[in-house]
Amino acid sequence: MTRTVRHRWLLPSHLVEPDGAGAGRPRRTVRDWTVDVLIFLLAAGFGLLAVDASARYDGEALVLTDQIVGALACCALWLRRRAPVAVAAVLAVTGALVPAAAGAMLAALFSVAVRRPFRDIAWILALALAGAVGTVFVRPDPETGAVLGITLGCVLTLLAAAWGMLVRARRQLVEALRERAERAEAEAELRAAQAQRLAREAIAREMHDVLAHRLTLLSVHAGALEFRPDAPPAQIARAAGVIRDSAHEALQDLREIIGVLRAPGDEGGGDRPQPTLATLGALVDESRAAGMRVRLDSTLDDPGAVPAATGRTVYRIAQEALTNARKHAPGTEVTVLLRGRPGDGLTVEVRNPAPDGEVPHVPGSGQGLIGLSERAALAGGRLDHGTAPGGGFAVTAWLPWPP
Known part of the structure; x- marks a missing residue:
């Protein structure tokens, strides 16, 4: 695995652009236009303040030049998404000579810190700091001393770079969390499909x-x-x-x-009988022998009249529900209800109240209920499970019973 692939999660491609990025970029969204207009206005406002300050001690020709260059510097910000490093480098040099371009330089430095890797941020930041120091000597301000001017320039430059890096770090964190959530969702879907x-x-x-x-x-x-x-x-x-x-x-x-696959290479005899609804009583007796309190309430006069496939499905649903009750609600009384008649379908419900006190956590995959839902759907019925209205847990299934 290459270095780029290994660190991709640190610098996502849509947050940090590769060298030479810009060609074939997607069109600006409404959010992009809003951010660009806001940055343009902030840079223009900063430039107007600088022009107003320089007008106190500079000539009209120099002030006019500052206004023109400052306006061009603000307009250059519209190219910062296409060529952030080049725009920031030009504005860093221009800002050292023309104070009206300092606001545009800070905006361009912010864009580089958001979008580019650290090696580009480092030399652009060094160039901007050098410009902040040089402008004190190229265009000195009589009202502020050299030390104060250098301090203010360096502080503003470092704040712009730090703010941009903070925004980039937050975006990377959000992207990493989004990818983790998508990966967890995909894994959950894979487990459900399995x-x-x-x-x-x-x-x-x-x-x-x-x-x-x-x-x-x-x-x-x-x-x-x-x-x-x-x-x-x-x-x-x-x-x-x-x-x-x-x-x-x-x-x-x-x-x-038909349509259901058999696992390849599976061993097993083909002459062993399978459980039916008539053997549900034996399952309840077996659970009672294991220490559970189980109550079977059935209105079926002849369980043997239920189709064999439907009876097997009911048996498996009751078996899984009793197993879950034994693991997650020990000591409670489990009720197994059977209702139905030919033509109306067969309903089986297994419910248990909430256990008293603290129950030791028993790990489970949660796939048993998914398998039961699939089994009921294949039989033409449906299965619901969840918290019962009065507390506890209930598993309810309806299966067709032809007349």
């Missing part, structure tokens, strides 16, 4: 396992028919019905897996 991808892969693996399980059952019954072609018609009809139902369910599962 969580969604992992959720899709998990769903694909589950669907793969379920599909393999159904096809295995289909193969077993088909093999039985092949092995016993002389079986009673009732037994053959029953086996054919099982084959038909298994094939129909396998097709439904296959439709759900």
